[in-house]
Amino acid sequence: MLFSIASPRIAIVGAGAIGTTLAARLAVAGYTVSVLARGDSLAAIKRKGVCLIDQQGQHTASVIAADNGGELGKQDIVFLCTKAHSVPSLLPQLQPLFGQHTCLVPMVNGTPWWLLMDAVEPCAANTAPIATAPIETVHIKAVDPEGELVRCLPASAIIGCVVYISAHLQAPGVAISNTPPRLIVGDIVATPDAANGRMETLVKVLENGGITTRHTERIRDAVWSKIAANLTSNPLSVMTGATLAQLYSHPSLQKVVSQLFEETHLTAQAYGGRLEMTLQELLDLGERMGAVRTSMLQDYQLGRALELAAIVEGVIELADRKRIPVPTIKSILHLTRYFEDSALRQSHAHGGKENS
The missing domain is CATH 3.40.50.720 (NAD(P)-binding Rossmann-like Domain)
Structure with a gap:
C-alpha cells in the first residue's frame, strides 16, 4: 500500500x-x-x-x-x-x-x-x-x-x-x-x-x-449512467425552473426526458457503455429526490456560466463521431444556450460576476 x-x-x-x-x-x-x-x-x-x-x-x-x-x-x-x-x-x-x-x-x-x-x-x-x-x-x-x-x-x-x-x-x-x-x-x-x-x-x-x-x-458504465441523469435533468431545469421531482413526474416533461435518455443510451452503446438503469428507474429515482434544484439551475439563477460543454456538448461530439443522430440533445443545447446568454447579459448589466 x-x-x-x-x-x-x-x-x-x-x-x-x-x-x-x-x-x-x-x-x-x-x-x-x-x-x-x-x-x-x-x-x-x-x-x-x-x-x-x-x-x-x-x-x-x-x-x-x-x-x-x-x-x-x-x-x-x-x-x-x-x-x-x-x-x-x-x-x-x-x-x-x-x-x-x-x-x-x-x-x-x-x-x-x-x-x-x-x-x-x-x-x-x-x-x-x-x-x-x-x-x-x-x-x-x-x-x-x-x-x-x-x-x-x-x-x-x-x-x-x-x-x-x-x-x-x-x-x-x-x-x-x-x-x-x-x-x-x-x-x-x-x-x-x-x-x-x-x-x-x-x-x-x-x-x-x-x-x-x-x-x-466498469467505471465507464457508471459515468454514462450519470451523464444520462445529468443530460435529462440539468438543461430542462434551466428552461422550466423545475425541481427533480417535477422534471421526472410531469407527463409532458417525461416525454422529453425519454427522448434524451434514448439518444444518450445509443451513444453509450456505441462506445461499449451500458447504462446501469432503465428509463423507468431513472424517472422513479428522480421523482424520489424531491424538491432538489439541479446544479445547473442554481448556476443559471446566479447568472453564472453553465456546464453545457461537459454535460451536453461532449455527448453530441461523441455521437457525431459514430454518426448517431441526437436531434433532441442538439435542440436542448441550443435552447439552453439562449437561456444562458440571457442570464449572463442580465448579470453583467447589473455588475454581477461569477463566483468560484
Missing part, C-alpha cells in the same frame, strides 16, 4: 458545494485536509474553516486553505471538485500536488476528459504520450479543446468517480446537503499490482467520512 488509511495527505481543489461538503466530511472524520480556493471562499475558510449542514446537524472543521498548489506540496489523494469548464486551465497548474504515487479523483459533472484514455497512456508532463491510437481520437474537444488534459497525467494516476451528492452553498465555506452522499469509483485503466492498495484506501477514507462508496470494475 502506497499510503496509509490513517494519515493520507488529502487535497481538495475547489470550494464550491461539492468541495466544501467533501472537505467538511473528511476533516470531521479526523483527516488532515487541504483546500485550494480563491476569493471570498479562501478568506472565509481561512477564517473559520468549513461547515456542512446536513440531516444529522451542523459539522464544522478546520482545514488548511491555500490558493496555489505550491503552498501544499505533494499529496496522496487529490479530489478535483471544480466546474468542468475550469479544468483545462486549472489542472496543469496543480503539478506541485502530484508525486509518483498521487492519485487524482475528478469529481466533475458531465463527460470526463479521460473517458477514452484507455487507448492512450500519456507520460510525464512535456513528454510525448505512448499511444495505441492517435491522440486526437482519444481526447474530447468539448471538455479538453487542445488535448492538454489527456497529456497532463497518465491514465494510471486517475481514479474515475461518479458523484451523487446534492448540495448547495449557503455562504462561502458553508454547504447544505439534505440527501445521503454517494460515490462510485473505479480505475480507468488496469493498474500495476503495486497500486492496488490505493483503491481500498480511497474507499475506506470516503466511507470513514460518511460517504457511501462503491468500487466498480
Whole structure:
C-alpha cells in the first residue's frame, strides 16, 4: 500500500458545494485536509474553516486553505471538485500536488476528459504520450479543446468517480446537503499490482467520512449512467425552473426526458457503455429526490456560466463521431444556450460576476 488509511495527505481543489461538503466530511472524520480556493471562499475558510449542514446537524472543521498548489506540496489523494469548464486551465497548474504515487479523483459533472484514455497512456508532463491510437481520437474537444488534459497525467494516476451528492452553498465555506452522499469509483485503466492498495484506501477514507462508496470494475458504465441523469435533468431545469421531482413526474416533461435518455443510451452503446438503469428507474429515482434544484439551475439563477460543454456538448461530439443522430440533445443545447446568454447579459448589466 502506497499510503496509509490513517494519515493520507488529502487535497481538495475547489470550494464550491461539492468541495466544501467533501472537505467538511473528511476533516470531521479526523483527516488532515487541504483546500485550494480563491476569493471570498479562501478568506472565509481561512477564517473559520468549513461547515456542512446536513440531516444529522451542523459539522464544522478546520482545514488548511491555500490558493496555489505550491503552498501544499505533494499529496496522496487529490479530489478535483471544480466546474468542468475550469479544468483545462486549472489542472496543469496543480503539478506541485502530484508525486509518483498521487492519485487524482475528478469529481466533475458531465463527460470526463479521460473517458477514452484507455487507448492512450500519456507520460510525464512535456513528454510525448505512448499511444495505441492517435491522440486526437482519444481526447474530447468539448471538455479538453487542445488535448492538454489527456497529456497532463497518465491514465494510471486517475481514479474515475461518479458523484451523487446534492448540495448547495449557503455562504462561502458553508454547504447544505439534505440527501445521503454517494460515490462510485473505479480505475480507468488496469493498474500495476503495486497500486492496488490505493483503491481500498480511497474507499475506506470516503466511507470513514460518511460517504457511501462503491468500487466498480466498469467505471465507464457508471459515468454514462450519470451523464444520462445529468443530460435529462440539468438543461430542462434551466428552461422550466423545475425541481427533480417535477422534471421526472410531469407527463409532458417525461416525454422529453425519454427522448434524451434514448439518444444518450445509443451513444453509450456505441462506445461499449451500458447504462446501469432503465428509463423507468431513472424517472422513479428522480421523482424520489424531491424538491432538489439541479446544479445547473442554481448556476443559471446566479447568472453564472453553465456546464453545457461537459454535460451536453461532449455527448453530441461523441455521437457525431459514430454518426448517431441526437436531434433532441442538439435542440436542448441550443435552447439552453439562449437561456444562458440571457442570464449572463442580465448579470453583467447589473455588475454581477461569477463566483468560484
